[in-house]
Amino acid sequence: MSRFSALDFRLLAMSQFQILTLLCQIAASTVSNDINQFLTQQMVTNQVVSRQVLEVQIIALVEQMQTTTVANVKYIDQLVSLVIFNSGIMSALNTNRYLIQNPLVSSYYIQHGQYFVGDYKVSNASHLNNTACDCTLMSNCTFQAGFYNYSIRPPQNVAALYVPSPPPMFIVPGMLVGCLPHDSMLQSTLECFYNRSCLNLIGISQAIAPLNATVPSRFRVNTTVNTMFDQLFIETWGNSSNFTSYYDACRPEACSYTYTERGNFLYTMTILASLIGGLATILGILVPLLVQFFRRLLGKCRGDTIHTIDSDPAGRRLFYFS
Template sequence: MDLSLSIVVVFNSYSVRTITVIIQSPNENNFEKLSIKYPTTLSCSCTRSSIQHDQFLSFNRTYHPICTSQFVNQTFISSVIEYNMSNYYPLDYRIMTAFHFQIITLLCRTVKQMVSDALEEFTRKYIFTNKALFYDIFNVQIEALIEQLKATTMAYIKHINDFLWFNIFQNRIISGLRTNYYINTVPGSEVSIFFISEYTNGNKTCTCSLNNNCVHQAGIYNVTERVGLQVPLLFGSLPNDARLLLTIPGIMVGCLPYNSILASKLECFYNQSCIDQIQIFMKGFSLVKPVL
């Protein structure tokens, strides 16, 4: 790499002469000093016109802490599976617990793979220039490339999410947990009654046939106090609900496990006291510690 520097000298007679100073193979420190002193006339040709991104960029990936917690351990997930879970009241957290953590585990694994693939593809690309770039210009270009990488990766993740939502919603998939639709079969008869679930959140009522994102605050309910389901299937309306034994902050339930976990903030899982309260009703929570 040769660095040439043009210096304009003005004599008393107003004649102008350009002096070119060539520095062979300057180091980075010298180049930076000269670029500050001679920003308009400094020119530094490169011996190579391209360099791969992984030669000067590295990434420190940080994922949501729950992805490395005990909550995504299969032993824990298996411990909270109950074979009669669909019999719980639809707002009861026990009806979706295992499925929530299965989804979280899958999302963590999927996002890690997607990010890894995106970074691998990005670091294999090249930056092209026949002259050394000033520090500020170089930083602007690299930051723009990284922002584009982030935007592209997020758009791809959103595309996958939208694809899942579209297929679930448009195909009217009926949850085996009976949380979005409920089919009541009359014994000894071919007649089946099809009900659509509704959830209240605040002052609004949301219908699962129109919106899969209907959610409500999760809790533990006394299922023995309510026999059968009233029509219409409106959940979250306090006069009609079973007796609430425990509210679980930051966790939502609703039409489907996938949509409700995406609407959850998971704050309970950062708190040992909250985990201890859930453990009273689900012994499997004794296997986990709070998310750090």
């Protein structure tokens, strides 16, 4: 690969597809792990909630899980990118910087890559200093990928500007190259892989079918990989809750309900009659017992002995004190 230019798709393709594979694997494994962890959680309530309340709570929990999952993946990816960029790690593909040897004094120095920003048909490199993106300042410098028929590095004593002169043999639609394969892949699209002719140009086997642009998708053909990665390559999130299973799992011991109703005259009289009847019955039982209790208590206080003579014809007992 060392004979290819830093703008050449043949130099970056393998690394970029490895990056794309890793992004897909990270998204799939992260989502799977977070869903499994989410399903182990329990929702505890002191009362059984209604179907509507349960569905609202489940939707809120799922949305929170989705947001957290996406944010965590993007945070880790951006952190790794910043560490690589700020550490000044040199790409093995010579895309962000490379070593130049001076054979006269056996010394080496680092040359930083710069990517031309503008129309690739411009051939006069001496006027491009104001249209260059320097890899020492940012890692997301990119240029259109293609098949370029010239050396990997600019000649000696020439600014290290990756400029397409002469023009490429052909451009790979949607694919970008740049300082680092990771950043250029995120800014690329996969539109070439929907077209059989484009796949033939870049040497993809006939056994590999192109992507189907007619399949319904929320991601368009020209959607960047970064946009898809922001959504973890997920077309839709499915969410379903089973209220019956939830209710059976809770198994409430009692179920009650209350309602407020304005009372009427008939209802009021019925309640009063019930209260009076119940009160009369209770007093009829308690009064004789209370009278007998107080009589016994009074007799003990006086030191009298209570004798029972007999019952009168009405069934009442007769007592005398001595």
